[in-house]
Amino acid sequence: MSQQHGPVTAAVMTGTMPDMPDHDGPLQHHFDDMAQQNESSALGMWLFLLTELMFFGGVMTAYAVYRYLFNAAFAEGASHLDVRLGTTNTIILIFSSLTMALAVRAAQMDKRKLLVGLLIATMLFGGAFLVIKGIEYAHKWEAGHVPGAYFHYEGPLANHVHLFFSFYFTMTGIHALHMVLGIGWMAWLVLRSARGDFGVGYYAPIEMTGLYWHFVDIVWIFLFPLLYLFGAGAAAGH
Amino acid sequence: MSDRAATPKTASERPPTRRRRSRYEGDVPREHYLNVAYGLKSWLFTIDHKRIAILYLLSITAFFALGGLMAVFIRLELLTPAGDLMTSEIYNRVFTLHGVLMVFFFLIPSIPAVFGNFFLPMMVGAKDMAFPRLNLASWYIYSLGGVFTLAAIVAGGVDTGWTFYTPYSSTYSNSAVALTAIGVFINGFSSIFTGLNFIVTIHKMRAPGMTWMRLPLFVWANYAAALIMILGTPVVAMAIFLVAVERLFGVGIFDPALGGDPILYQHLFWFYSHPAVYIMILPSMGVMSEVIACFSRKRIFGYGFIAASSLAIATVGFLVWGHHMFVSGQSIYASMVFSVLTMLVAVPSAVKVFNWLATLWRGSISFETPMLYAFGFLGLFTVGGLTGLYLGTLATDVHLHDTYFIVAHFHYIMVGGAVMGYLAAVHFWWPKMTGRMYSEWWGRLSAGLLFIGFNLTFFPQFLMGYMGMPRRYHFYPEEWQVLNVLSTAGASILGLGYLIPIIYLTYSLRYGPIAGPNPWRATGLEWTTASPPPQHNFEQTPVVTEEPYDYSKPIVNDLPAPGAGAEPKPSPAAPRS
Amino acid sequence: MSHDAHAADSPHIVPLSVYLTIFALLMVFTVLTVWVALIDLGPYGWLHTPLALLIASVKATLVVLWFMHVKYGSRLVWVFVVAGLAWLALLVGITVGDYVGRTWEPDPHAWQASADGADFRQLG
Numbered sequence: 013m014s015q016q017h018g019p020v021t022a023a024v025m026t027g028t029m030p031d032m033p034d035h036d037g038p039l040q041h042h043f044d045d046m047a048q049q050n051e052s053s054a055l056g057m058w059l060f061l062l063t064e065l066m067f068f069g070g071v072m073t074a075y076a077v078y079r080y081l082f083n084a085a086f087a088e089g090a091s092h093l094d095v096r097l098g099t100t101n102t103i104i105l106i107f108s109s110l111t112m113a114l115a116v117r118a119a120q121m122d123k124r125k126l127l128v129g130l131l132i133a134t135m136l137f138g139g140a141f142l143v144i145k146g147i148e149y150a151h152k153w154e155a156g157h158v159p160g161a162y163f164h165y166e167g168p169l170a171n172h173v174h175l176f177f178s179f180y181f182t183m184t185g186i187h188a189l190h191m192v193l194g195i196g197w198m199a200w201l202v203l204r205s206a207r208g209d210f211g212v213g214y215y216a217p218i219e220m221t222g223l224y225w226h227f228v229d230i231v232w233i234f235l236f237p238l239l240y241l242f243g244a245g246a247a248a249g250h
Numbered sequence: 251m252s253d254r255a256a257t258p259k260t261a262s263e264r265p266p267t268r269r270r271r272s273r274y275e276g277d278v279p280r281e282h283y284l285n286v287a288y289g290l291k292s293w294l295f296t297i298d299h300k301r302i303a304i305l306y307l308l309s310i311t312a313f314f315a316l317g318g319l320m321a322v323f324i325r326l327e328l329l330t331p332a333g334d335l336m337t338s339e340i341y342n343r344v345f346t347l348h349g350v351l352m353v354f355f356f357l358i359p360s361i362p363a364v365f366g367n368f369f370l371p372m373m374v375g376a377k378d379m380a381f382p383r384l385n386l387a388s389w390y391i392y393s394l395g396g397v398f399t400l401a402a403i404v405a406g407g408v409d410t411g412w413t414f415y416t417p418y419s420s421t422y423s424n425s426a427v428a429l430t431a432i433g434v435f436i437n438g439f440s441s442i443f444t445g446l447n448f449i450v451t452i453h454k455m456r457a458p459g460m461t462w463m464r465l466p467l468f469v470w471a472n473y474a475a476a477l478i479m480i481l482g483t484p485v486v487a488m489a490i491f492l493v494a495v496e497r498l499f500g501v502g503i504f505d506p507a508l509g510g511d512p513i514l515y516q517h518l519f520w521f522y523s524h525p526a527v528y529i530m531i532l533p534s535m536g537v538m539s540e541v542i543a544c545f546s547r548k549r550i551f552g553y554g555f556i557a558a559s560s561l562a563i564a565t566v567g568f569l570v571w572g573h574h575m576f577v578s579g580q581s582i583y584a585s586m587v588f589s590v591l592t593m594l595v596a597v598p599s600a601v602k603v604f605n606w607l608a609t610l611w612r613g614s615i616s617f618e619t620p621m622l623y624a625f626g627f628l629g630l631f632t633v634g635g636l637t638g639l640y641l642g643t644l645a646t647d648v649h650l651h652d653t654y655f656i657v658a659h660f661h662y663i664m665v666g667g668a669v670m671g672y673l674a675a676v677h678f679w680w681p682k683m684t685g686r687m688y689s690e691w692w693g694r695l696s697a698g699l700l701f702i703g704f705n706l707t708f709f710p711q712f713l714m715g716y717m718g719m720p721r722r723y724h725f726y727p728e729e730w731q732v733l734n735v736l737s738t739a740g741a742s743i744l745g746l747g748y749l750i751p752i753i754y755l756t757y758s759l760r761y762g763p764i765a766g767p768n769p770w771r772a773t774g775l776e777w778t779t780a781s782p783p784p785q786h787n788f789e790q791t792p793v794v795t796e797e798p799y800d801y802s803k804p805i806v807n808d809l810p811a812p813g814a815g816a817e818p819k820p821s822p823a824a825p826r827s
Numbered sequence: 828m829s830h831d832a833h834a835a836d837s838p839h840i841v842p843l844s845v846y847l848t849i850f851a852l853l854m855v856f857t858v859l860t861v862w863v864a865l866i867d868l869g870p871y872g873w874l875h876t877p878l879a880l881l882i883a884s885v886k887a888t889l890v891v892l893w894f895m896h897v898k899y900g901s902r903l904v905w906v907f908v909v910a911g912l913a914w915l916a917l918l919v920g921i922t923v924g925d926y927v928g929r930t931w932e933p934d935p936h937a938w939q940a941s942a943d944g945a946d947f948r949q950l951g
C-alpha cells in the first residue's frame with residue numbers, strides 16, 4: 013500500500029461516517045426528529061457501501077479478465093498461498109462479524125459494558141487478522157513473491173504468475189487498509205461508548221460502523237476463494 | 251408567432267429588472283446567510299450549504315481560469331503550422347493540464363457543487379443537506395486534490411492527456427503522472443460525497459407536500475447525476491489507483507511485458523468517463539428546464555418525460571463506454587453492441603430537447619440573459635449530440651477517431667452545452683444568491699459574444715477533423731492554417747465573453763439594483779424566500795400544495811410582511827395565461 | 828417528511844439465537860468451501876470456481892440480510908443494494924465479454940474476399 017494513500021483514504025472514511033451529533037444532543041438542527049436522522053444516516057451509509065462495492069469491483073473486473081486469460085498461471089500462483097492461514101483468517105473475520113453484530117444489539121439494549129467489551133473483541137479479532145496477514149506477507153517477501161523489481165519466480169509462466177501476485181497484494185492490501193481504518197474508528201467508538209454516548213435512543217454510529225465492518229468481511233468472503241482456494245485443488249492434486 | 255403579435259407587451263409588462271432602480275430597494279432582509287457571521291473562520295468552518303456553494307464557486311472559477319490559460323497557449327501554438335511557440339514536450343503538458351483541470355476540477359463539480367449545493371436543499375424545502383459536515387469535507391477533499399494537481403505542475407507537469415492511457419502513463423511517461431493521478435483520485439471522493447448527500451437529501455429531507463412529481467426538474471437532473479457519481483466514480487478511482495500503484499511500485503497490472511492488457515485500463519476508465527460526460531450535462535439540462543419554463547411563462551411541457559429521461563440517460567449512459575474503444579483492439583462484437591447502444595442513448599437526450607421546444611411553443615418568451623444562454627445551449631447541444639452519432643457509427647468512427655472532429659464534438663457538448671448551462675444558472679440565480687441584479691445589457695452582450703466566439707472557435711474544428719487533422723499535435727500541414735486561424739480568432743472572442751461577466755457580476759455585488767425575492771417571477775420554493783436567503787433558508791418549513799411550474803397564476807416579487815397575512819400585491823406584469 | 832414506516836426510534840432487536848444461527852451457518856459454509864476446493868472433481872474440475880463463488884454468494888447473502896439487517900430494512904435499501912449488484916454485474920460482464928469476443932474469429936472466407944476486393948491502403 014502506498015504511503016500517500018493512507019491518510020487520504022483515512023480522511024475519506026472518517027468523513028463518511030455519518031455526521032456525528034454535537035454533544036449537546038444527538039438530534040442535529042436540520043432534522044425534524046430522530047427517525048428522520050437515523051434513516052438518513054442509514055441510507056447514506058448504504059450509498060457509501062455501494063461506492064465501496066464499485067471500488068472493489070474495479071479491481072475484481074481486472075482480476076476476472078486475467079483469470080479468464082491466464083487461468084493456468086493464476087492457479088499456479090494461487091497454489092503458493094497458504095490455505096491454512098487463509099482459512100484461519102476467514103474464521104477470525106466471521107468471529108469479528110458476530111461480535112460486531114452483537115455490539116449493535118448491546119447498544120440497542122442499553123448494555124454499556126457489554127457494548128464496550130464486544131467492540132474491543134471485534135478490534136482484537138481484526139488485529140489478529142492483520143497479524144496473520146502480515147506473517148503471510150513476510151513469507152511472500154522471503155520467497156521473492158512480492159511483485160515489482162524484486163519479483164523472483166522459477167518456473168513456467170513466470171510473467172503471468174507475477175500478475176497473479178500483483179493482484180494478490182493489491183486486493184488484500186486494499187482490504188487490509190479498510191480493516192485498519194475500521195479498527196481505528198472503533199477505538200474512538202469504544203471511548204465514546206465508555207462515556208455513555210450510546211443507548212436505546214441513539215446508536216446510529218455503532219450501527220453504521222457495523223455495516224461498514226460487515227461489508228469488509230463480505231469482501232474477504234470473496235477474496236478467500238478467488239485467491240486462496242483457487243490453487244488448492246491444483247496443490248492437492250499434484 | 252401570430253398571437254404574440256396580437257398581444258404586444260406594454261412597458262408595464264416588462265419584468266422589473268429592466269429598470270435602473272428596483273422598486274424593491276430596501277427589501278434586503280436584515281439578516282441573511284452572508285452576514286450572520288464574518289471573517290475567514292466563519293467561512294472555512296461553515297456547514298451552511300449556501301456558504302459551501304460559494305466556496306466551491308470561488309475555487310472552480312480559479313481552476314476554470316487556469317484551465318482557460320492553458321487553452322490560450324494551445325490556440326496560440328496552433329496559429330501557425332510550425333511548432334514554434336513551444337516544444338512537443340511542453341505542448342503535451344499544456345493540453346493535458348487543460349483537460350484535467352477543465353474536466354475534473356471545473357466541469358464535473360460545476361453545477362452540482364455550486365448550484366446543486368445552494369439550491370437543492372431550498373428546492374425541496376429543507377434547512378440544509380442531509381450531511382452538512384460531509385458537505386464541507388467534500389470541499390476540503392476537492393481542494394486537497396487540487397493541491398496535488400497543482401503540485402504536479404510544479405513537479406514538471408503531466409503529458410499523458412486527461413485520459414491517462416496505459417502503458418504510456420504507467421510505464422513510459424517521464425512526467426509527474428503519480429502526483430496528478432493521486433490528485434484526481436482524491437478529487438473523485440469529493441464528487442462521491444456530493445452525490446451521496448444529494449441522494450439522501452432528496453429521499454429524506456423533502457418538505458411536507460413535496461412529492462416526487464412536484465420536484466423541480468433541476469432536482470431530478472441532479473438526482474440522476476448523483477447516481478452516476480456514486481456508481482461510476484469509484485471505478486475510475488480504482489483504475490487511476492492501479493496506474494499509480496503500477497508506477498510507484500512496478501507492480502505490473504496493465505503491463506504488456508507481463509502479459510497485462512493496457513486496453514483493460516480503457517475499459518475501467520471509460521466505464522466512468524462516458525457516464526461522467528452525463529454528470530456534466532445532466533445538471534445543465536436541469537437548469538434548462540427551469541430557465542426555459544420561466545422565460546416562456548409556461549408550464550414545462552412533458553414534466554414526467556423530462557424527469558424520466560434523466561434517469562434513462564443515467565442508466566443507459568453506463569452501457570455505451572466502448573464507443574471510445576472502437577479502434578483500440580476491442581472485440582468487434584463488443585464494438586457492434588456498443589455502437590447500437592450508443593444510438594439508443596441519444597433518444598432520451600432528444601426527448602428533452604423536444605420537450606423544451608414544446609415548452610417554448612406559444613409561450614410568451616422574453617430574452618433575458620439566462621434565456622439567451624438557454625437558447626445557446628439548445629442549438630449547440632443539439633449539434634454536439636448529433637455529431638456524436640457519427641462517432642458512434644463504427645465505419646465513420648475509424649476515420650474520425652482521434653481527429654479534431656472529436657475535439658469539436660465534445661466541446662460543442664461540454665462548452666456549448668454544459669458551460670452555457672452553467673452560465674445560464676449563474677445569471678438565473680445570481681440575484682437569489684447575492685440579492686443584487688447585474689447589468690442586463692452587459693449580460694446580453696457577453697452571451698452574444700460567447701455564442702459567436704464559440705462557433706467560430708469550434709466549427710472549423712469539425713472541418714479540420716473531417717479533413718484528417720489529428721488531435722494532440724502541435725504542428726500541422728499548411729493547408730489547415732486558415733481554419734486554425736479562424737479557430738484562434740474565435741477563441742479570443744470566447745475569452746472576452748468569459749471575462750466580461752466576471753467584471754459586471756463583481757460590480758453588481760456592490761452597485762447592482764436590489765433584486766427582491768423573486769425578480770424573474772419564477773416558481774419554485776427557492777424564490778419564496780428572501781434574497782439573499784436567511785441562514786436556515788425559510789422562516790418556517792414550507793408546505794407545498796401546488797404542482798411545479800405553475801406559471802398560469804400571477805407571481806409577485808414580494809414577500810408578505812411577516813405576520814401581516816396581507817393579500818400579496820399582484821405583480822405588475824401578470825403573465826398572459 | 829417522507830419517512831418509511833420503519834420508525835427507527837423503536838429499534839428492531841434481533842434475537843440472539845438468530846445471530847448465533849447465522850454465525851454457525853457461516854462457519855459451516857467456510858468449511859464446506861474449503862472441502863469442495865480440495866476434493867478432486869475429476870472431469871468436472873471446472874466446477875471448482877462456480878461452486879466457490881456460489882458458496883461465497885450464499886455467505887454474503889446471510890451477512891447482508893441478517894448481520895446488516897437488510898431483511899428488516901426499508902424497501903429503499905433493498906433497491907439500492909440490488910442496483911449496486913446489478914451495476915457490478917454490468918461492469919464485470921461487459922468487460923469480460925469483450926475478451927471472450929476477441930477469440931471469436933470472423934469467418935475467414937468472408938474476410939479474405941473483402942480483403943482481396945478492396946485494400947484500404949490502396950483506396951487512400
Ligand code: HEM
Pocket residue numbers: 413527528530531573574575592593595596599634635637638639640641642643647650651652656659660663664
Ligand atoms: C451528452 C454529453 C456528451 C459529452 C459531454 C460528450 C463528451 C465526449 C468526449 C469528452 C469525448 C472524447 C473523449 C476523448 O477521446 O478524449 C467524446 C467522444 C465520443 N462521443 Fe461524446 N459526449 C456526449 C454525448 C455524446 C452522445 C449523445 C453521443 C452519441 C450518441 C456521443 C458519442 C461519442 C463517441 C462515439 C465518442 C468517441 C469518438 C472516438 O473517440 O472515436 N457523445 N464525447
Ligand SMILES: [Cu+2]
Pocket residue numbers: 523524527570571573574
Ligand atoms: Cu462517450
